[in-house]
Amino acid sequence: METFEENMKKLGTIVAELEKGDIPLEKAVDLYGEGVKLSAVCKKQLDEAKIKITEDNGNE
Amino acid sequence: MPVVTVSQVNRYIGSKLKGDRILQGIMVKGEISNFVKHFKSGHCYFSLKDSESSIKAVMFASAASRLKFMPEDGMSVVVSGSISVYERDGAYQLYANDIIPEGAGKASAALEQLKKKLEKEGIFAPGHKRPLPYMPKKIGAVTSLSGAAVRDIINVLTRRYPLCELYAVNALVQGEGAPESICRGILKAEAAGCDVIIVGRGGGSAEDLGAFNTEQVARGIYGCKVPVISAVGHEVDLTIADLAADMRAPTPSAAAELAAPDISVIRENIDSYEKRAERAALLTFSRASDRFTALDSRLSAQSPESRLSLVEQKLSGLETRMGLAFERYTEKRSSELCEKIAKLESLSPLKVMARGYSLIYSGEALVRSSEDIEKGSEVTLRFDNGGAKAEITEKW
Numbered sequence: 001m002e003t004f005e006e007n008m009k010k011l012g013t014i015v016a017e018l019e020k021g022d023i024p025l026e027k028a029v030d031l032y033g034e035g036v037k038l039s040a041v042c043k044k045q046l047d048e049a050k051i052k053i054t055e056d057n058g059n060e
Numbered sequence: 061m062p063v064v065t066v067s068q069v070n071r072y073i074g075s076k077l078k079g080d081r082i083l084q085g086i087m088v089k090g091e092i093s094n095f096v097k098h099f100k101s102g103h104c105y106f107s108l109k110d111s112e113s114s115i116k117a118v119m120f121a122s123a124a125s126r127l128k129f130m131p132e133d134g135m136s137v138v139v140s141g142s143i144s145v146y147e148r149d150g151a152y153q154l155y156a157n158d159i160i161p162e163g164a165g166k167a168s169a170a171l172e173q174l175k176k177k178l179e180k181e182g183i184f185a186p187g188h189k190r191p192l193p194y195m196p197k198k199i200g201a202v203t204s205l206s207g208a209a210v211r212d213i214i215n216v217l218t219r220r221y222p223l224c225e226l227y228a229v230n231a232l233v234q235g236e237g238a239p240e241s242i243c244r245g246i247l248k249a250e251a252a253g254c255d256v257i258i259v260g261r262g263g264g265s266a267e268d269l270g271a272f273n274t275e276q277v278a279r280g281i282y283g284c285k286v287p288v289i290s291a292v293g294h295e296v297d298l299t300i301a302d303l304a305a306d307m308r309a310p311t312p313s314a315a316a317e318l319a320a321p322d323i324s325v326i327r328e329n330i331d332s333y334e335k336r337a338e339r340a341a342l343l344t345f346s347r348a349s350d351r352f353t354a355l356d357s358r359l360s361a362q363s364p365e366s367r368l369s370l371v372e373q374k375l376s377g378l379e380t381r382m383g384l385a386f387e388r389y390t391e392k393r394s395s396e397l398c399e400k401i402a403k404l405e406s407l408s409p410l411k412v413m414a415r416g417y418s419l420i421y422s423g424e425a426l427v428r429s430s431e432d433i434e435k436g437s438e439v440t441l442r443f444d445n446g447g448a449k450a451e452i453t454e455k456w
Contacts, residue, residue, distance in 0.1 A: 039334050
């Protein structure tokens with residue numbers, strides 16, 4: 001599973017590609033579907049995110 | 061010898077002292093005693109002494125309010141000001157403009173020197189400041205893990221950006237060994253793969269911040285391969301660490317806010333991506349659909365059915381026009397006929413004959429004149445309702 005950052009980046013690329021406007025309809029449909037899926041994944045990742053804390057005490 | 065008053069003597073001595081350049085701009089080193097701050101006026105009164113003697117001193121409220129510390133008895137200080145006479149008591153005293161704690165002067169001069177040196181080397185250069193990553197994966201925190209700073213950082217990141225990983229390295233932030241500990245902590249956070257590192261502590265007095273004013277820590281921050289945010293909770297003066305860092309935050313909480321974006325902003329970003337994707341997809345679709353509609357209508361215009369129907373339409377148009385034209389023609393003709401019939405009827409000889417006229421025929425020919433007949437000729441009379449034969453008996 002990709003990280004949130006990667007998914008966000010991909011989502012941004014898809015939107016930019018869609019906004020070019022000169023792409024075939026089939027590709028637009030595919031990209032849009034992929035974008036919707038990715039945005040749902042991103043939201044889920046945000047909802048489930050929990051900060052991971054590592055404490056390094058060996059440095060006195 | 062003229063006799064003068066006490067006031068005149070004191071005023072004279074006062075003017076003598078005021079005219080002395082050395083006494084009007086002087087720095088006096090000594091120890092503070094009997095320090096009193098007048099609660100109402102805010103003026104400060106004290107004595108400055110050394111092992112052998114003392115001098116009365118006063119600092120007016122306006123100057124006292126500029127002091128960054130509170131003078132106390134026993135403090136070794138350098139007082140700058142002027143010496144004048146207090147005429148009422150006939151006593152000379154030191155009018156203080158500023159009080160500098162002894163030692164602090166030397167330390168601050170050394171600090172300024174260090175700042176200049178590092179600045180010359182480019183340690184503080186704006187060009188070296190690196191941008192912070194927008195969405196850091198791993199944030200380093202080099203501070204005391206028993207202090208409030210790390211708690212604040214954890215709180216802010218948990219609320220704002222739980223997507224990240226926090227790598228918190230314990231470091232001594234004050235006392236001996238603190239600069240080494242801080243530098244080691246930075247290296248550890250860097251080695252652990254942090255993409256931004258917060259270095260700091262939560263507040264403290266000027267002496268407590270000593271470690272963040274060392275050349276070692278400045279170089280540690282400068283040499284770090286990833287951006288460093290300084291968070292030395294101390295607003296008044298910038299520490300050398302602040303100057304060397306890529307970004308300066310007033311507190312550890314503020315540093316955490318600078319280090320990571322707010323998750324609610326990211327949610328908004330996702331929403332706006334969704335809207336943009338939808339709009340773009342719909343636009344592509346409607347463009348394709350427009351293209352199709354245009355082509356399809358051109359195509360169907362060329363189909364045999366449509367051509368046939370076009371011909372049919374033309375035909376039926378012609379038919380309608382023809383029907384109308386024929387109708388108009390017959391109407392016109394029939395009304396003409398009616399007129400003629402009426403005229404004809406009015407001219408009919410039968411009608412005339414009905415009124416009492418009759419026709420005379422000689423054989424088959426109508427007799428129009430008396431010259432057409434002779435005496436004794438036999439003629440035929442035609443009446444409206446019959447006929448008769450007659451013989452002409454006389455003619456004239």
